[in-house]
Amino acid sequence: KQEVTQIPAALSVPEGENLVLNCSFTDSAIYNLQWFRQDPGKGLTSLLLIQSSQREQTSGRLNASLDKSSGRSTLYIAASQPGDSATYLCAVRQGYGSGNTGKLIFGQGTTLQVKP
Amino acid sequence: GAGVSQSPSNKVTEKGKDVELRCDPISGHTALYWYRQSLGQGLEFLIYFQGNSAPDKSGLPSDRFSAERTGGSVSTLTIQRTQQEDSAVYLCASSSDRGRYEQYFGPGTRLTVT
Numbered sequence: 001k002q003e004v005t006q007i008p009a010a011l012s013v014p015e016g017e018n019l020v021l022n023c024s025f026t027d028s029a030i031y032n033l034q035w036f037r038q039d040p041g042k043g044l045t046s047l048l049l050i051q052s053s054q055r056e057q058t059s060g061r062l063n064a065s066l067d068k069s070s071g072r073s074t075l076y077i078a079a080s081q082p083g084d085s086a087t088y089l090c091a092v093r094q095g096y097g098s099g100n101t102g103k104l105i106f107g108q109g110t111t112l113q114v115k116p
Numbered sequence: 117g118a119g120v121s122q123s124p125s126n127k128v129t130e131k132g133k134d135v136e137l138r139c140d141p142i143s144g145h146t147a148l149y150w151y152r153q154s155l156g157q158g159l160e161f162l163i164y165f166q167g168n169s170a171p172d173k174s175g176l177p178s179d180r181f182s183a184e185r186t187g188g189s190v191s192t193l194t195i196q197r198t199q200q201e202d203s204a205v206y207l208c209a210s211s212s213d214r215g216r217y218e219q220y221f222g223p224g225t226r227l228t229v230t
Contacts, residue, residue: 032216032217032218034218034219036221042224043207043222043223043224044207044209049216049218051216089159102147102164102166103149103161103164103172103175104209104219106158106159108158
């Protein structure tokens with residue numbers, strides 16, 4: 001059974017710092033991995049999607065990496081800003097043949113606070 | 117539409133009543149998903165519709181929960197005889213049925229059972 005873990009659960013940093021959020025998963029037979037952002041009381045916003053054959057994806061100040069064999073992904077945020085304060089969730093979609101296709105399995109999230 | 121829409125945004129109901137939650141996916145997306153987010157459980161999968169295939173209902177917590185998708189577009193999640201433990205935010209997502217399968221989420225419906 002796939003399990004997704006995010007560490008740390010909460011993180012507080014001063015504005016301008018570069019930071020890394022961690023995501024690990026127990027079953028490497030994934031189809032893709034998505035990173036989401038969730039603001040309080042809002043839905044999820046997709047930030048980056050990495051296919052199982054890819055090593056990393058970049059969007060602006062965000063870079064997500066994937067090491068499928070070790071079951072790890074990281075989200076790197078460069079030059080953090082107060083507007084980056086939110087909860088960040090990673091989720092995996094299982095690959096074909098491994099059952100449970102379609103649904104995303106989520107980690108518990110990392111709540112980030114960037115202080116001005 | 118421009119994004120996934122859900123209605124109502126908030127619903128307060130009395131224990132034992134039935135509720136219906138609606139999801140409008142992104143135009144052209146043939147895959148539709150329902151998830152539930154609660155404080156104790158995080159985000160959990162409920163049901164997945166993919167085109168004309170039989171839906172994956174493996175995440176529905178009890179037979180009080182059901183969902184349908186009419187005309188391959190709008191979906192309704194129905195909870196019968198609501199219980200206090202059903203209080204949560206219900207999120208809908210949609211994706212294309214090929215390629216990246218990137219899921220796009222709606223704003224959610226916050227359900228409170230009193």
